Amino acid sequence: MNAILEGFRGFARYFGGVMGADAYAKYLEHHEASGHTEAPMTEREFWRDRTDRQDNNPQGRCC
């Protein structure tokens, strides 16, 4: 049972990665690791910043 649960969690994590759901966690990791002195953006700020940057830097989607 645990193995199934673990497998499901692994899949959810993978799928989340593909969707980009873990972007904030990765940002925090980077922020902490690179030794910035100022506080990191909050989750709300981060996602705002992320979509707002897309406004000025559009990427095509494929056909």
Add this chain to the structure above:
Amino acid sequence: MGKMPDGKARTALSEDALVHDPKLPPTSVDEAVREAEERKWTPTKIAIWAAISLLGGVSWFMLAIVRGETVNAIWFVFASVCTYLIGYRFYSKVIERYITRPNDRRATPAEYKADGKDYVRTDRNVLFGHHFAAIAGAGPLVGPVIAAQMGYLPGTIWIIIGVVLAGAVQDYLVLFFSMRRGGRSLGQMAREELGVIGGTAALIATLLIMVIIVAILALVVVNALGESPWGVFSVGMTIPIALFMGVYLRFIRPGKVMEVSLIGFVLLMAAIIGGGAVAGTEWGAAFFHLDKVTIAWGLIVYGFIAAILPVWLLLAPRDYLSTFMKIGVIVMLALAIIVVRPEITVPAFSEFASRENGPVFPGALFPFLFVTIACGALSGFHALISSGTTPKLIEKERQARLIGYGGMLMESFVAIMALVAAISIDRGLYFAMNSPAALTGGTVETAATWVNSLGLSGVNITPDLLSETARNVGEQSIVSRTGGAPTLAVGLAHIMQQFIGGTAMMAFWYHFAIMFEALFILTAVDAGTRVARFMLQDSIGNFIPKFKEHSWRPGAWLCTAVMVGAWGAVLLMGVTDPLGGINTLFPLFGIANQLLAAIALSVCLAIAARRASFKYLWIVALPLAFAAVVTITASFQKIFSPVPAVGYFANNAAFSKALADGKTEFGTAKTVAAMEAVVRNTMIQGWLSVIFVVLSIIVIITAMVATVKAFRDAKQGVAHVDHEDPAVPSRAYAPAGFIPTAAERELVAEWNKLPADLRLEKAAHH
């Protein structure tokens, strides 16, 4: 510390200066060890590859030589997968060894430019899924369906062989070269490698191609939704659902992407089921029953509003929904085909394979089959994705082969499955659905009579089958539903109902398929308009600097309106075309897409030549030559062919003459206004073809010049100009493929033992 602890490879000058931090384990598997590992053929390895080759060979034999009365769909799966495996294991390694020559001791942009936002090292398996989701859209689902007119074999061969030798090569090379340039775009690379003329031609061509592609994708949606209250309702509902998701992510629970995607998915399913109920009511059927012209105008207005709304409100949530559906549907379709294994009765080569008057698309097999199937075999559009986001996320250089080459193989597999779904339905049904209304007459009786009169072997369709199929999928009519999407949806519903739910579920599966195709396409329309608007703003900005300010509203709105107007005009042209827009415009879509591929391959050719890999330049030259020959031939036929069905100007002349003779109806045009529309449309389409082909020839010639110059320079010992970012030593390690080799596992274990404070990020900021 002048000497590398790990092996010496054929590397550029700057790479010799890479200084490795002695406190860290090697950042690359030793060259000699890797070589030994690759060259060592254990009995198990030999047995596996022999089995794969054998199975692939048998499958191809079943498809191409035996071709009994029927052929089982499972052979398509085996033939493609075995060929992909062989191509990936052997051919892509040749490219890696002789053209790209990755060096894991070099840091990737995700490492040396790391910012936690755009440049983020991403696990290779996750990135594979991410890249695949970015490149796969509606294209590979539509082209193979339309090409099935020629029979199953030409399309199957082109999809499978084409991807191994052309499509995947392009994607891999563009990804790799862009990665070496810090994730630069195709346009920037063209400018650097081909100079001002080649670069400008590439830029204009890209902009025009983008317009054509968006227009024809939109046409596919219009054709799928026209006179379909169920489809209009459920696809229309995706807009409020996406808006809700956007608000949820912005204000209610920021960052809960999976949660909101699940909610969105449930709402989407409710919209599909609800659509059936709404279309069943009298007011629903009346209110959502829209003709194609109205839907086209709706889409144009939508396109403009969507492109000026902030990304967070509509585009971002729609993206999540689209990715969610994409991966789910493709996995489901693959499972269903493997479980159901439908029998295919379509002949390998149909009667139309040797003629040029097919009702679905006109023109001979060569070159038109090769432009009809673009996505899935060779898609130039991928070059824009491979040079955008993905190169900024790759962890190690050696992973580019898995992501670029491997990702494209996956898309090709999607195309094969779409082909299987389309040819698993009755052949008569296929032609009744995909031929323009001008030929079928639009009713079940006339369509059945017309299809039966084609004299196709084994085709004897009754009006009852047409109306029963329409009833099963919950539509009023399925006659002349061109564009590929409805046929794929019927095929998918046909296969899925045998897997889950039976006939009662067919209507659900049909609208499910229409929904996800519309979802991809609407996202592509929105994003394509935005990208095109920025390109236009930057171009105008060279003359009127104010336009370069992207936040300047009047400029942004004006440029958006221009771009929407451009694709909207082509869309309306297609919708009102008496011959049915797909028939006349789809070849233009394929030609545009593959001309972009020719441009991308030209840039790759010039780069590969600069890197002095002359002996193996054929790896790039081969797909480039093929794409160039196919698209230039197709363009020339579209421009110069005397057959009105094929040549735009021949058609134009025929209709002009009819008008001059005072005729009030001609061919498929029943009124003078319709005839005038044909004259206008063919003139525009003809000149578009001329512009495309001229621009592409300019780009190809400048690439040849750059290649010859590189060759001469190399002979005279002149150092070549390199536009790569300077090499930076890497401070991290990750394996290259899905399954790490023994040596890679050993190295990973070594890195895992490293104390945390020496790991990449900490170490970088001592």
